[in-house]
Amino acid sequence: MPQDxxxxxxxxxxxxxxxxxxxxALALLLGLEPDLEVVAQVGAGDEIVDAALRSRPDVxxxxxxxxxxxxxxAAADLRTxxxxxxxLILTTFGRPGYLRRAMEAGAxxxxxxxxxxxxxxxxxxxxxxxxxxxxxxxAAAALGAGPSPLTxxxxxxxxxxxxxxxxxxxxxxxxLSESTVRNxxxxxxxxxxxxxxxxxxxxxxxxxxx
Numbered sequence: 785m786p787q788d789x790x791x792x793x794x795x796x797x798x799x800x801x802x803x804x805x806x807x808x809a810l811a812l813l814l815g816l817e818p819d820l821e822v823v824a825q826v827g828a829g830d831e832i833v834d835a836a837l838r839s840r841p842d843v844x845x846x847x848x849x850x851x852x853x854x855x856x857x858a859a860a861d862l863r864t865x866x867x868x869x870x871x872l873i874l875t876t877f878g879r880p881g882y883l884r885r886a887m888e889a890g891a892x893x894x895x896x897x898x899x900x901x902x903x904x905x906x907x908x909x910x911x912x913x914x915x916x917x918x919x920x921x922x923a924a925a926a927l928g929a930g931p932s933p934l935t936x937x938x939x940x941x942x943x944x945x946x947x948x949x950x951x952x953x954x955x956x957x958x959x960l961s962e963s964t965v966r967n968x969x970x971x972x973x974x975x976x977x978x979x980x981x982x983x984x985x986x987x988x989x990x991x992x993x994x
Contacts, residue, residue: 794821795912798841798869800832800858801825802850810845813901820905829853836866843908846891848875848882856885863890870911874904881932881992883918893917932993933975941968942988945981 801807811822824839830852846855859871872893873886886894892911896919907917944954955962969981976987988994
């Protein structure tokens with residue numbers, strides 16, 4: 785591949801961004817690149833996998849936080865359902881925990897949104913060429929922060945608590961007993977060093993663990 789990473793044919797790009805104006809602007813700007821083609825756009829995380837199965841993109845640009853399902857969770861499904869698609873996570877929040885989760889989900893890149901679109905176009909070409917592209921400052925912060933102490937089930941319990949759901953509501957949603965939910969929430973509160981589950985949710989979000 786040439787040194788500027790420009791492929792021989794247009795790169796098929798799926799764009800997942802919940803803000804319509806931002807999504808439209810990104811699609812327009814990426815479309816100005818002669819070697820990039822936006823073949824699908826979605827505004828909710830639970831639409832990503834279906835859109836990818838229909839459009840078969842080479843690269844998926846996923847917002848880390850979306851309604852329905854996060855881009856970080858969708859990235860893991862894409863690795864299984866559309867294994868040839870490379871994933872590049874875009875985020876407004878440069879949280880170390882997000883980077884770790886993205887890499888665990890098989891993402892090939894992680895960038896914050898405040899960079900120029902030219903850098904995003906270069907990143908798309910680089911991940912398609914097999915490289916890993918990570919914001920340098922965020923990579924350094926992630927190394928210093930260490931991994932999330934929360935288990936997958938503890939994260940599930942905290943996520944289900946976001947809207948002030950009762951323990952009974954959370955238990956029904958996760959198909960667990962109420963005592964098990966209480967144990968998960970108690971463990972999460974202890975690991976985040978907080979006093980209650982809502983404080984635990986806020987602390988975990990600030991770290992990028994949710």
